[in-house]
Amino acid sequence: MTLSDTPDTHPRLDHAADPAPPAQPGLTAFGPDFPFAYDTWLTHPDGLGSVPPECHGEEVAIIGAGISGLAAAYELMRMGLRPVVYEASRLGGRLRSEPFADGDPATIAELGGMRFPRSSAAFxxxxxxxxxxxxPFPNPLTEAAGSTVIELAGEAWYAQTLDDLPPLFREIAEAWDGALETVLHLGQLQQAMRARDAAAVKRIWDELVPRWDDHSFYEFVASSEEFSQLSYRHREVFGQVGFGTGGWDSDFPNTMLEILRVAVCEYDDDQHLIQGGAEQVPRGLWDRPVDDAMHWPSGTSLSSLHEGRHLGAVTRVYRTADGRLGVVDAEGEERTYRTVLASCQTWLLTTQVQVEEELFSQEVWMALDRTRYMQSSKTFVKVDRPFWRDIDPQTGRERMSMTLTDRLTRGTYFFEDGPDDPAVICLSYSWMSDALKMLPHSAQRRADLALQALDRIYPEVDVRQHIIGEPITVSWEADPYFLGAFKGALPGHYRYNERMFGHFVQKDLPTEQKGIFLAGDDVSFTPAWAEGAVQTALNAVWGIVDHLGGSTPEANPGPGDVFDQLRPVRLPA
Incomplete structure (x- = not known):
């Protein structure tokens, strides 16, 4: 031990006079591709903007009633417009909170989005x-989970913190953190995001885009200096266990840019669930009466404007002879509008909806068609109580834990409201090839397969005796109105993303392509996250207001007003 390492045993008399370190502002999804403060725009006292008085009451078509479509509809209603919402399935989109057969609202299965990072400020x-x-969401190795079991290649480890696991896991965590800092300059970029320093964010991020657009997540891991010094087993376990929320090997083919965004925005950290279900957010926007809207009387809601019922599926969108946009629904009813927002999955614009080809450029059509969706499957059961909290008298540990495994279940999560109340287990949450293994099977068969896998990990626990009623399951790729859970961009797809994201700024488009807008997490740079859905919804709100001759307040410019300065970097064609 050197003198500098010697513990200071003498109390400092002047410590009270030391200035406290300044509080570090919380990180939000300020970019990195388009560093615009959507949360500040939303909360500014001058509002988002206005349309000319002669536009008050004008109808605007909203195709898709997920969080993106309904957030846009809500804000447009507040400006005095009349959103007309079309939805082929049910309100909420992929924020779907499914009650079990007994209808108890306290126990639901979150079939879509279920964990939301606090950095999602607009959402x-x-x-x-x-x-x-x-x-807090009960992710692995979090206080909310209590304990975690990681089981790989037939060997299981029980842990409450990373320190409880073998050294291999810390080596993986340190390699991942080191690789990110080396390549991403994570500390610098996040500091710029916290400071809302758009110029610094763009300077750092715009240099990374051309370097990493053509490279996959796996290539990044395998070629990084930090991981190249470790064994293949380290990479394999990293894929199975991942960082933050679990294994990431299903994302290994994706562009590394997508993973870098997750890391820099801290989307995999400090995740929360919404008590009572995430579907309450879009449904709440549908039902919420407003008292600050232009044109509409106090108490108006999206629901009241629709007399409680949205319109059905859209089958056709086209340009009318007088230059308006025609929308035909499944009942054959035809309406025309000056503006249309398509917030559905982009693949539906070439499968479920006959969209006139001239409404988008061939470059945008290429981007819409080449969007790649990832498969996802979940299976839930309701149980009589959170029995997994029971303590095993032999080990002193909880009977079951949040579980990550290389078996069929991949991730198993536990949800509870009280020690004696009914609870919910997400038996299996899997993506891509693991999700496809479930695709042909019934809900009961999926539950049986998951329980068989858990029997191997917890041979002393009889989960079946606690199950109440029938399981609930979902495969988003099997739903004709979704065709997948969320976008997973491949290497080389940045240009497609940039075309879709920037489409809301239409000043340079030919007349025949103006008036139709895009929104949704698949249009954003951060697919699978509700924040991306909301941000693109707000982009579309700005675009619709601009198209109708409206404007934003001088003191509160919107995303389109600053787009030329902040726009995502363009790569050569």
Missing amino acids: FHYVDLLGLQTR
């Missing part, structure tokens, strides 16, 4: 607006 604006309560 949480609406969560807070609706007065919804959240709590």
Whole structure:
């Protein structure tokens, strides 16, 4: 031990006079591709903008009633427009909270989005607006989970923190953190995002885009200096266990840019669930009466404008002879509009909806068609109580834990409201090839397969005796109105993403392509995250207002007003 390492045993008399370190502002999804403060725009006292008085009451078509479509509809209603919402399935999109057969609202299966990072400031604006309560999501190695079991190649480890696991896991965590810092300059970029320093964010990020657009996640891991010093087993376990929320090998083929965005925005950290179900957010926007809307009387809601019922599926969108946009629904009813927002999955614009080809450029059509969706499967059961919290008298540990495994289940999560209340187990949450293994099977067969896998990990626990009723399951790729869970961009897809994201700024488009807008997490740079859905919804709101001759307040410019300065970097054709 050197003198500098010697513990200071003498109390400092002047410590009270030391200035406290400044509080570090929380990180939000400020970019990195388009560093615009959507949360600040939303909360500014001058509002988002206005349309000319002669536009008040004008109908605007909204195709898709997920969080993106309904957030846009809500804000357009507040400006005095009349959103007309079309939805082929049910309100909420992939924020779908499915009750079990007994209808108990306290126990639901979150079939779509279920964990929301606190850095999603625009999304949480609406969560807070609706007065919804959240709590930490029981991810692996978190206090909310209590304990975690990692089981790989037939060997299991019980842990409450990373320190409880063998050294291999810390080596993986340190290699991942080191690789990110080496390549991404994570600390610098996040500091710029916290400071809302758009110029610094763009300077760092725009240099990374051309370097990493053509490279996959796996290539990044395998070629990084930090991982190249470790064994193949380290990479294999990293794929199975991952970072933050679990294994990431299903994302290994994706562009590394997509993973870098998750890391820099801390989307895999500090995730929360919404008590009572995430579907409350879009449904809350549908039902919420407003008292600050232009044109509409106090108490108006999207629901009241629709007399409680949205319109059905859209089958056709086309340009009319007088230059308006025609929308035909499944009942054959035809309406025309000056503006249309398509917030459905982009593949539906070439499968479920006959969209006139001239409404988009061939470059945009290429981007819409080449969007790649990832498969996802979940299976849930309701149980009589959170029995997994029971303590095994022999080990002193909980009977079951949040579980990550290379078996069929991949991730198993536990949800509870009280020690004696009914609870819910997500038996299996899997993606891509693991999800496809479930695709042909019934809900009961999927539950049986998951329980068989868990029997191998917990041979002393009889889960079946606690199950109440029938299981609930989902495969988003089997739903004709989704065709997949969310986008997973491949290497080389940045140009497609940039075309879709920037489409809301239409000043340079030919007349025949103006008036139709895109929104949704698959249009954003951060697919699978509700924040991307909300941000693109707000982009579309700006675009629709601009198209109708409206404007934003001088003190509160919108995303289109600053697009030329902040726009995502363009790569050569």
